[in-house]
Amino acid sequence: MKAVQFGAGNIGRGFIGMQLSGSGYEVCFVARNERQIALLQKRGQYTVMLAGGLGGEDVSVVRNVTALRISDGEAVARQVAEADLVTTAVGAGSLKHIAGSIARGIELRLRENPRVLHVIACENTIRGSSQLKKWVYAQLDPALHGQAERLVYFPDSIVDRIVPVQQQEDPLAVKVEPFFEWVVDKRGTAEDFPAIQGIILTDELEAYMERKLFTVNTGHCVAAYFGYLAGCLTIQEAMRKPLVKIKVRRVMQETGRMLVEKYGLDEKAHVAYIEKTLERFANPGLTDRIERVARSPLSKLSYNNRLVRPAMLASRLGLPVSNLADAIAAALHFDSNSDEDAVRVQRVIRQKGIQSALGELTGIPVRHPLHKEIVSRYYRLNERYAAGYKLADGR
Template identity: 55%
Template sequence: MKAVHFGAGNIGRGFIGHMLSASDYEVCFVARNPKKIAMLQKRQEYPITLANAEQDTTIVNNVTAIHVGEQDRVAEEIASADLITTAVGVSALEDIAEPIAKGIYLRMKNNNSAPLHIIACENAIGGSTRLKKRVYPFLDEATREKAERYISFPNAAVDRIVPVQDHKDPLQVTVEPFYEWVVHRPAMLEGFKEIEGVHYVDSLEPYIERKMFTVNTGHCVAAYFGYLEGFKTIRQVMSHAPLRAKVRNVMEETGAMLIAKHGFNPQKHRKYIDTILERFANPNLTDQVTRVGRSPLRKLSPYDRLVRPAMQASEFGIEIPHLTSAMAAAMLFDHEQDEEAMKLQHMIREDGVSAFIRERMGIPDEHPVHQHAVARYEELKGRQESTILT
């Protein structure tokens, strides 16, 4: 079996590539970094290390790589592949749409009727559906009609913390022991080969929202609260009892919404929150607050990890004082090396925080979440300015 995976970063190598190799797939990474591509081509293997006390190391083999710019070669790989996966970041899906389309065109031209699944393993709801919407405009109508019979884009939820790291071996990657990869089974075509370790489910939305609004929400909340207090790493934030309690409070508010919406067992969900907090506190992982908090405009967008659960909680009549405080903390994220953070601060300076919440976060002025977020922002900003003055 052959898999083509777009993205040879830490998630691509440390999570998706590892799992595919363990399921006896030959993995061809489609990447941009010439040094990593050359090393993967030469070695055809790389080590991953678990962030546990033993530092267990596994060798991932049967891998190679090609450059995303070599579109003819990429198309040939896709034309004969059994599976396509991505881990490039949601914003980069549009950059790989055309190479994927060329591969689909060649595959259909060659009359390859074997089922092909294209799974976007991104931190987003409906990532594969988004990718399909970007790929299909590059195909003519006849190819699209044919592809509909043999190609599917199942949505997925993925979860594994892989921080930025620096090793002597550029291919080595350290990952946390925990992982979860959930795929929407009804979108799988007949005759597919299950990937070892993947959980196939009939209804994906509960798993996606549980992950997005617990793990992703909690992680960025820890970063934004920690940033305001001057902490450098997530581990430091988790070691500070008052901040850890703040993060838990936010996760319990999103949890109340998830329980109300999806019918999760309250006791099991509390244990899930406990597990996530322990993952954040892993003493063998060092994750920078500025990395986890980066791209605040995206994280504050209407359908992402802060606004979306807040608005849904409001619909269920759930009070969210801690989540609105976290949203305010995100609006105060002013890391100078983060382009989005600087743009965010400029918007608020120019138009005011209320306009930002209305226009960029999509929350109307009269909505209680809007009003509470403004109040929390002014409160935190005042406290921040008072600290600076003293």
């Protein structure tokens, strides 16, 4: 079996490519990094290190791989035309840039040898495959749209594996956490969906989607923002601070109550999921920098993202949101000169004051009770840190 994987970054190699190879696929990475492409073509394999909870590592060799440049248009289209599966891990913002290559491959496939193809976007975004489909159809010959609708499937997907930015001596080697989750919307697949190890097929993707977003993604950025205020450099360092860990757990408990109420999740199972997530954040075998996880606060503070949306949903259900309010206030204190979003957030707060800025940055109405609570907690954090307060010291 043949798979085309767009993106040969840490997630592409350390997660998607690894799972596909382990499932018996020959994997062709489509990438931009010339050095990685040359090495993948020469070696046909690479190593993945699984960072254990005690700092130990298991090393796996991922075989039967090669690579092409994204600029090699005809060769890439030919690979797509002949593939059994197409996957992506390029970042949601880059999906539109690879859509043309996928469209050309689908055109060749439908004209020469029409058969079923699944295209799965494995991105940290909501309904990435649906987004990709729109970009592909915009560049696909309209005369082929009807045939494509019958044969080409774009099932939405959720992927979860912590892979920090890293510098390995070997440009192809990558270190990842042992835990992973890859969930695919069964409703968007053909009956003969190909076998891939580790994939969960579900009719309830929305529940999995929000469980992951409002537990893992929410908890991760909360650890980053409180870790930043505690003077930490990495998530692992932050999670060794008892009060940071308490803050993160309490936020995830609030999002958890909302998820249990909304989707009828098993409460005990979700508590176990929260505790497992805390273990993942603290994994001493990984080094995940605060700046990486905290970056782009404008996106993280937006109305439908990981902090504000669960807070609004919980508030609507009449559930507690005090810890989520505290987390949003902490995010509003993230002040990094190397992050354009953070610079803009601080500029808006200085120019308009926190009350007006909060509404502009988050979309939370001024009259909403959550707005008042966040402002109050923002000022409380201001007072504590102006007085030399250190979250890590618990004073």
